[in-house]
Amino acid sequence: MGFIFKLVDYAAAILMGIGTLFLVVAVVDCRWNMILSMVVGMLLGTIVLALVLILFTGVSTPFEIITVGMPVTMLVGMGIGMNAAAGWSNIVSMISVVIIYSIAVQFGVHRYNLKLKGDVPLGNGE
């Protein structure tokens, strides 16, 4: 089951990244200024996070989704927003970068979770 949960986590991370990318590309216009594009990108990412949270309710928890979702959706939203405003249109490159980034964030969280898992050393007298 652990392996299946890991697959679900990676699927959620990639979905959040790609979902944010497409939503930002659809909404942000190249005539917008950089700051507005960044902020709107971030907000759109938050919407994607909320949708994935609902979609994955039966197989994941808010802890797993939000822990990975915040760095993925907010940074992808900001980054892609800036790129969209700058008129960068190489969608294949954007998709590749976002997928790699999403996987890297999820991998990092999984590894850190393994490091922290288990008994916490307690001080004397607790």
Next chain:
Amino acid sequence: MGMENEKNTVLKWDRAAKSFDWMNRGVEVRFGDKKREWFSKAMGKTLLVAVGTGLDLPYFSPGADIIGIDISGKMLEKAKEKILKRGERTNLVRADVQELGFADNSIDTIVTSCTFCSVPDPVKGLKEILRVLKPGGKMLMFEHVRSNIFWMGVMMDLLSVLTRRVGPELNRDTHANIIKAGFCLNREVNVYLDMVKLFEAIKPRYE
């Protein structure tokens, strides 16, 4: 102010009762095994604090006589459906953990499951639990707490502003609250990062 606080808490959890099972499916799928491992240690007269809709009832061993309490009547109505499967050794009582109506030193084991993220005054609630627990009795907890990882802790502080309106706080320091209430913390286990934890605490045998 205290009564208004209680009224708001009851309203909040009455509203949450409708979607509670659906919202927590993922938690049961992911952490059910851990909960079973922990809660199956409960023996004798066991007080399950904030029984909710009864999702945790299947995790207890047959040796536990369970009294499930909750501040929300709507939650208890849903829990009733689940106790039919367990049978006679489970009773449900509408009660507030901050003012338990049980006698001192009358309970063998206390179990909590994502409870102390929601109790308005968690230390007060834990002190009440300490009062009713027998000396040497165990408190077994499955809780989500504030992370010590800087950016995640900040994120939880910010999100709590929203989540407390419809559900739990995300930034409770349950470890510190357990100690403040007077328990001896026997064991603390990280289940997911440092934000989902198991606690085992004991009421000291002396005052």
